Amino acid sequence: MSQSYRPKPGEIPTEPGVYRFRDKQRRVIYVGKAKNLRSRLSSYFQDIGNLHQRTATMVATAASVEWTVVKTEVEALQLEYSWIKEFDPRFNVKYRDDKSYPWLAVTVGEEFPRVMVGRGAKRKGTRYYGPYSHAWAIRETVDILLRVFPMRSCSNGVFKRSQQIGRPCLLGYIDKCAAPCVGNVSAEEHRAIVDDFCEFMAGRTKPFIKRIEQQMYAASDELDFERAARLRDDLGAMQKALEKQAVVLGDGADADVIALAEDPLEVAVQVFYVRGGRIRGQRGWVADRTDDGATPELVETFLLQLYAGEPESVPREILVPELPPDPETFEQLFGDLKGSKVSIRVPQRGDKKALQENVARNAKESLALHKTKRASDLTTRNQAIAEIAEALELEEAPLRIECYDVSHIQGTEIVASMVVFEDGLARKSEYRRFVIRDQEGSDDVAAMHEVISRRFRRLLDEQARSEERMGEDGPMLVDPDTGRPRKFAYAPGLVVVDGGAPQVAAAQRALDELGIDDIPVCGLAKRLEEVWLPGQPDPVILRRTSEGLYLLQRVRDEAHRFAIAHHRGRRSKSMVESVLDDVPGLGEVRRKTLMRHFGSLKKLREAEVDQIAAVPGIGPRTASAIKEAVAAGGATASRATRKTSVPNGGSGA
Numbered sequence: 001m002s003q004s005y006r007p008k009p010g011e012i013p014t015e016p017g018v019y020r021f022r023d024k025q026r027r028v029i030y031v032g033k034a035k036n037l038r039s040r041l042s043s044y045f046q047d048i049g050n051l052h053q054r055t056a057t058m059v060a061t062a063a064s065v066e067w068t069v070v071k072t073e074v075e076a077l078q079l080e081y082s083w084i085k086e087f088d089p090r091f092n093v094k095y096r097d098d099k100s101y102p103w104l105a106v107t108v109g110e111e112f113p114r115v116m117v118g119r120g121a122k123r124k125g126t127r128y129y130g131p132y133s134h135a136w137a138i139r140e141t142v143d144i145l146l147r148v149f150p151m152r153s154c155s156n157g158v159f160k161r162s163q164q165i166g167r168p169c170l171l172g173y174i175d176k177c178a179a180p181c182v183g184n185v186s187a188e189e190h191r192a193i194v195d196d197f198c199e200f201m202a203g204r205t206k207p208f209i210k211r212i213e214q215q216m217y218a219a220s221d222e223l224d225f226e227r228a229a230r231l232r233d234d235l236g237a238m239q240k241a242l243e244k245q246a247v248v249l250g251d252g253a254d255a256d257v258i259a260l261a262e263d264p265l266e267v268a269v270q271v272f273y274v275r276g277g278r279i280r281g282q283r284g285w286v287a288d289r290t291d292d293g294a295t296p297e298l299v300e301t302f303l304l305q306l307y308a309g310e311p312e313s314v315p316r317e318i319l320v321p322e323l324p325p326d327p328e329t330f331e332q333l334f335g336d337l338k339g340s341k342v343s344i345r346v347p348q349r350g351d352k353k354a355l356q357e358n359v360a361r362n363a364k365e366s367l368a369l370h371k372t373k374r375a376s377d378l379t380t381r382n383q384a385i386a387e388i389a390e391a392l393e394l395e396e397a398p399l400r401i402e403c404y405d406v407s408h409i410q411g412t413e414i415v416a417s418m419v420v421f422e423d424g425l426a427r428k429s430e431y432r433r434f435v436i437r438d439q440e441g442s443d444d445v446a447a448m449h450e451v452i453s454r455r456f457r458r459l460l461d462e463q464a465r466s467e468e469r470m471g472e473d474g475p476m477l478v479d480p481d482t483g484r485p486r487k488f489a490y491a492p493g494l495v496v497v498d499g500g501a502p503q504v505a506a507a508q509r510a511l512d513e514l515g516i517d518d519i520p521v522c523g524l525a526k527r528l529e530e531v532w533l534p535g536q537p538d539p540v541i542l543r544r545t546s547e548g549l550y551l552l553q554r555v556r557d558e559a560h561r562f563a564i565a566h567h568r569g570r571r572s573k574s575m576v577e578s579v580l581d582d583v584p585g586l587g588e589v590r591r592k593t594l595m596r597h598f599g600s601l602k603k604l605r606e607a608e609v610d611q612i613a614a615v616p617g618i619g620p621r622t623a624s625a626i627k628e629a630v631a632a633g634g635a636t637a638s639r640a641t642r643k644t645s646v647p648n649g650g651s652g653a
Contacts, residue, residue, distance in 0.1 A: 006045045012038040017069040018079045021062040028087035033076040058091040073329040104129040113194045114152045129201045146176040148234045149197035255317040259360035261367040268367035300324035314338040381424030387548030398493030403555040405498040406447045407563035416451040417563035445506045452510035500525040508534035524556045605630045
């Protein structure tokens with residue numbers, strides 16, 4: 001495919017800059033930046049089949065491209081953010097909140113500042129703390145602190161009404177407001193209370209605690225026990241508020257800790273806001289992936305969206321899972337915005353590393369919850385199944401979908417998986433595993449042919465057996481002895497294979513050889529998420545936002561996960577057998593006894609000689625030989641791991 005608007009290579013400068021793609025209506029549909037504009041823009045005008053699906057759609061939708069040359073990469077970052085904010089391009093990734101997070105806000109721009117809970121966009125003249133997970137948590141904290149810092153918390157309407165009638169509201173009577181509305185304190189005195197409150201919320205708590213302790217002891221020495229008791233209660237209130245914000249960084253650092261959880265479709269981001277060593281808030285986003293960019297590119301996009309428009313929220317330190325491609329440029333940009341040095345780094349050890357791992361767990365749970373909510377919706381599932389039926393031109397909706405994947409390491413230990421989704425939900429009781437019989441002569445395509453042949457030969461056998469015992473409603477597909485469905489007795493409405501045209505052709509050939517012509521087959525290729533049909537030269541392209549594509553990807557990913565789990569289990573078992581083969585006097589029975597006792601080769605390797613000798617049937621001499629064997633096997637396995645590829649889930653193309 002050639003693009004008529006493609007600029008001549010000589011026209012594009014090699015300097016850094018920012019570029020915009022526009023559609024036929026002159027709307028900006030994508031904004032990007034580049035260190036070398038010519039190199040970056042040329043990458044868009046290659047064979048359309050080599051581009052990510054969303055990128056290919058963007059290039060095909062665009063009608064023109066223009067660029068602006070800048071002097072530095074920092075200027076490019078600033079201009080890119082400005083244009084994204086101005087034009088809101090449809091093909092740029094947009095992180096969206098998975099919920100609306102509340103903030104603790106102080107309206108410092110007013111004559112009598114007010115503390116309140118707010119959501120949504122930030123406003124000028126207001127200082128924000130958080131965001132927090134729950135509004136009730138903020139209100140509870142504020143209610144505790146108002147007895148120590150009795151600043152205004154009422155609305156403008158209540159404040160004006162109290163001024164008019166000359167009486168404070170209830171908070172003024174119970175000493176949770178200094179009542180500036182009726183002149184109990186001046187604007188300057190009230191401002192001092194507000195400043196103290198802001199200092200406390202910013203994490204500078206020790207001076208206030210020390211000051212109140214000194215005042216309490218002084219009141220006690222002066223025999224003013226009523227005031228001392230009140231100060232004691234204030235001190236307790238401050239301690240209670242601090243207990244809600246656990247110390248996670250012992251050095252009292254101000255940092256934002258960022259973690260990502262990714263899959264081929266979406267990326268979830270979690271941020272923990274740490275101020276003064278304490279977690280002050282948490283925030284989460286989920287975004288659609290727009291290209292094949294790795295984690296560093298995702299981090300780069302997220303940092304720009306998070307901080308470029310909110311310079312007041314930039315912390316001294318930003319902890320990320322992986323550094324963006326050019327961290328020095330980001331540090332310079334954020335440093336200029338903040339007015340002081342900003343560090344971006346990946347934590348390697350200690351409290352910060354542990355906190356990063358905790359945030360990463362939150363990101364994974366957030367992505368899993370997002371997917372669960374999406375998958376559990378009945379309307380969405382029905383829509384997905386209907387979209388698949390329409391896109392593949394099926395005669396009826398595929399209520400039962402079976403997906404197959406092959407896994408191996410460089411052609412060894414070849415296994416396969418079969419997962420089943422019914423009505424858009426996983427049916428784990430129907431999952432099956434396969435060990436490929438021809439381990440020497442098989443590749444992905446041959447293994448797929450064997451698996452499909454074995455599964456559907458069993459289907460024919462089960463159907464023949466069921467027809468021998470006809471029930472009132474036809475063949476008996478339920479085992480009369482157990483009351484459970486017979487294994488492999490149900491035919492799927494759609495067979496999905498993990499791979500492209502070669503894997504699809506192998507699956508279709510297996511069905512043809514068995515005389516099965518009423519079960520449709522398709523393949524889902526990983527690289528561009530294309531859907532391949534037997535005998536078709538071109539793939540079916542489903543919309544990136546299609547619920548049908550989302551369901552097919554979930555089915556494919558589950559088959560891949562299940563195959564990998566099976567492969568690892570077999571590899572671990574074979575490794576144990578190979579390591580213990582040469583131990584004198586250790587037969588199969590005692591090998592099994594060892595594994596039942598320790599559970600895994602890793603635990604056996606970590607065990608001491610006397611712990612191994614304590615296993616029934618294993619003496620001290622045999623235990624010493626086992627210890628030497630597993631230690632030598634561990635070193636060999638470690639070297640082999642560095643030379644061997646990760647488990648393969650099929651070619652995916």
